Every structure is written in C-alpha cells, then in structure tokens.
Amino acid sequence: MIQLYDFPGGIHPPENKELSNPGQLVTLPLPEELIIPLGQHIGAPSEAVVKKGDQVSKGQLIAKAIGSRSADLHAPTSGLIADVSDQQVAHASGLKETCITLHADGKDTWHANITPADPEQLSDDEVRQRIYAAGIIGMGGAGFPSNAKLATDKPIHTLLLNGVECEPYISADDTIMQVDSDGIVKGTRLLMRLLGQVKCIIAIEDNKPKAIATMQAATADDAAIEVVVIPTKYPSGGEKQLIQNLTGKQVPKGGIPADLGILCVNVATVNAIHDAVYLGRPSIDRITTVTGKGVNKPGNYRVLVGTKIDFILDQCEMDASANKVVLGGPMMGFQLPSIQVPLVKTSNCLLVPGVDEFPAADAAMSCIRCGQCEVVCPAQLLPQELYWLAKSDAFDKIEQYNLMDCIECGACAYVCPSQIPLVQHYRYAKGVIRHKAQEAKQAEHAKLRFEAREQRLIDEKNAKEERRKARAAAAAAAQAAKRASQADGDDPIAAAKARVAAKQQAAKAQATDSHPEPAAKPNHKELKTAAAIARTKLKKAQKAFADAAATDHPDTDKLQTTVNELTQRSAAAAEALAKFESQLGVDPEAIKAAQVEWAKANAKVRKLTKLAPEDDATEAVHKEYQQTLDAAQKDLQQAESHLQSLKNPTEESS
C-alpha cells in the first residue's frame, strides 16, 4: 500500500454519478451517417486518403497522420464515402473543419486487414506499430497520440493508470473498468512490457467501489500492478494533481510527468491499446456517458466515433424542454453551439441538464476579495490577481503570475460568491497570450527572411559592381594597346581618311565606267519599291474593309471591290519582281545570310570601337587592340562587298 499525499485546494461538488448507471453498458444502434473530423487529436489534422464515392469497410484507414503528434483515422463501419468537406465540429467556437462523411451500408463488415494477434509472438516494435496503426489518442480528453507518448526518451519507472474520473456526472471510465477489466489489465501489461522495468499504479476514486473491486480482482495475482484508492475530491483526476497526490512531487513548470519518471494514461486508452494489439482493431468507438435530467434514458453507451450527437440524444430520448447540451462534464465541459455535430474520440460525456438543473448563472458581481478561489485552487495560483490582470489585459504581468499553469478546472469559479466567470477570463487571457506568442514567432521569422533578402540584394549589387570594374579594366587595357600601335606611327585617322578617299575614287570610276541602264527597262530597286507599296496599300484597304464590315458601314461593298483590285495589283507587282529577280539570278536566301554576316561584322567593329583602351594602357595592349580592330574592319568590308554583289548581280557583272 503506497502512502498518499494530497494536493492543495479542491472542491466537493455534488457527484450525480448514479444518474448514468455506472457499470451498465449499452451499445447504440448503427447510425446511417457518420461524420469523422480530421482534427480530433492535438497537433496537425490528418490527411484524408479516401475520396467521395469510395467504398470502405469497417476499420479501413481513411485518413493518415501528418507529423509526429497526429493520428490515423479509420472507418467506424462499412459503407460509402459520401463526401470529404468542411463541416461544423464539436468545438466551443462552432467553427468548421474538414470531415469525412460516411454513409453506412448496414453490413458492418470488418476490413480484411483486421486480424487478431498473440502479443507473445510479436516483437516490441511490432506492438508499437500496431498501437500506432490503430490511431489511438488519449481518451480522457486531451487527445494526445498514444504512440507519441510511448515514444518518450526519458526513463520511466511508474506507469500510472488514471481511473479517477473526478468530474461530476461522468461514469464512462467507471463503466469500462467494470465491464472490461480483463482488457485493461492485458493492455497494462503490454505497456509495462514496452516501458521496461516499471511498476504500475491504477488510481481510482473511492466513490467507485464496484470498479475498485473488479480491478482489484483482476490484478490480484500480479504484484507489479497495484490498485490505489484515493479520496474523492475534484480535480484529483487531473494528471498533475494525481501525481502530487500519489508521490508528493510536483510536475515541473512547463514539464511533463515523464520528467518525474511517470507515464500517465487513461484506462479507456489502455483498453483501446489492448483492442489494437490483441484484436487488431483500430480506435473507432468509445464509451460515452449520456446523462443529465434532460435525457430520459441516461447511461453509458458504446458509440462509434463520428456518430452525430443529435442521433445519440434521440436514442437517449432527450427531453423536448432541454435547452442546452454540454460536451464534457459540468466543470470543464462547454456548451455545444449546435448538436448537429459528430462525437469524436475524446468525447467522454454528453450532459443534457434539465430546465432547473443548471439555472442560468446570475450576472457577475464585483469581487469582494474573499480569497475562497485561492483556497480551492489546486495549482496554488492566485485566481483573484489573475482575474484583475486578465480583466485589464495585462498579459505580460499575468504570465508572471503563472497563468499558464492554470488547468482550467473551474474550482475557483465554482466557489466564487460573486459568480464571476473566472475560468472564462483565464481562457481568454491564455488564448491571447498563445496568439501573441505565435505572432512573435512569425515576426521573428519574417525578420530573418527580410534580412536574408536585404543581404542577397546587397551581394547582387556588389557582384554587379565588380563585374563592371573588371570590364572597365579590360577596356583600359585595350585602349593602351591602341595607344601603343599609334606610337608605332600607324595613325588610324589618316588611314581611315585614305580609305574613304580611295573608296570615293573607286565609286566615281565605276559610275563613269558602267553603262547606264535603259530607262525603259525596269530597275530592280524600283520594282521592289512598287511591290512593297502595293502590299502596304492592300493591307490598309483590308483593314478598312474589316472595320467597315464590323460596323456595317454602307461603303462596305465599295471597299470590297477596292480590296479585290489591290490584291490583283499586289500580286502582279510581286510577280514582276520575282521574274526580274530570277532573270538577274538574285537568291533572296543568300542575300539574307549575307545581311546577317554583315550585321555581325558591323556589331563587332562597333563593340571594339567602344572598348578602346585608356591612354595610359601599355603599348602591347594598344597594339593588340589595333590588330583586332583592323581584322574586324576587314571582315566588315568583305561582308559588305559580298552583300552588294549578291544584291546587284547585273551592276557587278556589267
């Protein structure tokens, strides 16, 4: 028997657990439609692997985990995937989320992959793989994926099974311990095997005598598993409170129980692990308490994940007068914005209060500083201070008062004589702080990206500047070479002048020597011009005609005749040109090629002229530059004469 410590604070609200007949499990009939939200766990939502129109069987994978804190989802029954779309989910915000809609075919046939196994024959890795593949998440409400929890690298010496269930009204864990103690114990032994040398404590509150008796009987022959009965006090089921109660130690701020060598798992989760490993069954159903005076058939029901809450409440004969439905217990649950939403893996209770069961809260009055909230706070915070700070939006200061350690148990609000909605203030402040932290993270990220970009732009600019400098240096060298060649007495200006003079002379001589062409005979150039003019005229007329046709102008007919006439003329001109050219032996393709050659040579010369070296460059550089320039100029002249010869073969030959 281990020594119990106790934890500070806590309250004793009316339990009302007998209302839901703990220990009697009823299986709900198969609903026609199931809606499976993709984000049931904490962490990133899963990704659907089925699409509309797919036929699935019970237990088949329908959504795959994304990242390490995510879990697979499976079809709760066989049927047809009717849709993958955004739908409202069971969340206080009433927001939508991507869900898979499944229309049950009523056959409820298991998928072929679902096979039982003997864990004795499986390796530890295979057991872990079966747990992972079953998509099991913490069923006490937190929704933390079990495989991620088991993958801890911290040394664990105690496995703590949480069967406390301290919240009033709820009896789902009580029921599962009574009806399936065998599954829980087998699941526990599996976890103990995976964790190595550990002892196990099953903690149960003393208001569940039947569950205690059943679990004690089931573990009587195992010295490593101990059932510990703890006194009833809310919130003794909180992970941190339970650990303090059993060990006297506190989980460090911001830490997890594994820091103390303890792994805390809910009993329903352990049962799901048993089902996954022994039977191969994924997490597709759970036990949910439906209770409150607003339902005529309260009790514990085995429901499929994805069953719509209005269907469940119909089956439990909800009173027509009931005006609200709470998901979770009376202390930590929240009022559902709509009951047309699906139940998820973490939903342990549906509470439908009767009309006079939870009277609407009186409006909050001023805080009278009675300090009762401080007395009951299990986290030893200062709820009053936190309230003032949250009310005045002093978020920096409220963090110094350890708001983030608040477990939102609601004990402070429960005892507040002024009926101040304290927890709602804390939830608001926590939300804003998380949001701000997120924004700060994004701002830091944006800053890094901005700075990286600035640096890149500066680097690019510097590189450009360097390239420019390198070019300038090369040009200076070329200039120097030019100077050097000038010094040799080879004056380029005089040479160029001489070349021009020679050219003029030659042209004169050619003009006098060549026979003038007979005026009657059409000239090549003239023919070309005529053809081009005819083409342009035709184009203009065609455009005018198109415009007129588009606007239904009265002159359209006239324009039509003009266009026809011009088409003929243009054709005639083109024909005449072609005939003349063929007579002359002009090859248009060759001319084009020659033109390209000439343009290339011309560009080279111009480029070189620009690159003339600086005056102060060395002689050798000048000389080299001059040689290159001369060679380029020679090339240009050759290209020019070649082009001329092609263009005017008659003139050349004559």
Next chain:
Amino acid sequence: MSILIYAILSLTVMALIFGAILGYAAKRFKVEGNPIVDQINELLPQTQCGQCGHPGCKPYAEAIANQTDPINRCPPGGEATIKALADLLDVEVLPLDAEAGVDSIRKIAYIREDECIGCTKCIQACPVDAILGAAKLMHTVIVDECTGCDLCVEPCPVDCIDMLPIEVTKQSWHWHKPDNLIATDRQPNLTVTGEDAA
C-alpha cells in the same frame, strides 16, 4: 611640501591605471550597433510594409531611436505596439498616426492564379520573398511566409492580387473576453459551465 607632491603623484598614477583599465574595457567590451534599435525592432511586427515611410521595420526602429520619428506610425502593430514602445522608451502613448494608415485586421495576399501574367513585379516588391514564380509563369504566394504588407498589390499590372483576412481555424481560435457584467445588467446564459454547476 613633499606630502603634497606624493599625494599628487600617487593620484596621478592611480588615474593612469584606472584610465588604462577603462580604456581597455571600452575596447574589449565594445557593443556593436545601437542596442536600443534592436530592442525597438523586436517590438515592431516585422511586416516590412513601409507604411511608416521607411523601407522596412529596422529603418523605422532606427528613426525612433534617433528621435526623428514618433512611435505611432506603425499601423500593422496598432495600439499594442505603440503601448509597448511607449513602455520601452518611457514616453507618452500616442494615438495611431492616421497619415500612416489605419489599424486593420491582419490580411494575407492571394494571387488569382488564372489571371496572373507572370510579370514578376510582385516578386520584386515582396520584402520577405514570399512569392514564388518566374517570368511568364504563374506566381503564387507562400501563405505561411506572407506578412500581409500590401506591397505586392500596387505593382501588379493586372490587379490579380487580393488581400484576404486570415481565416480563423479551430487551431487559431481562442475564447473571447467575457462580458463585463454587473448585477444590474443581467444577461442569461453565460457559457462557462463551471458556474452553471453551482
């Protein structure tokens, strides 16, 4: 007389020694840059939107540190940033300068991809490289990187960029502030069920 000389001498020697120590410390522990600029920059929202009239948050932080610009020219930061800056610099809180723009909800740029002509102008405008694309190919915004600065909207020649408010998801949603009720101002149905149990 000799006492006077000894006193002057010893004081001079001490002054030299401490001067040397201080001089060495000033060199050894020299702080690069202006630390107040970094502190101010930490408080700015880093949208790099330029609505303050500076090309980015850091230049504005420098302007504030040099006291050439008031602290109220950052619309994306809004009142919260002004308050934080006022706290840091120990100056008075000013209302947001309307000239710089209005405090609005945070938005994210989305490119209507069918209409994008691939001109790359928005890519050049984006201060955080959050737009992906190449010349004559469709561009798109990397939503996670976008700061909602608006700078890409103006250069777009075909106006295909929309600034849309960030959608609230189940993950980003948080509880609103409870109504500040007093007893004479009765409202039914407070949603925290903790009280309901009472």
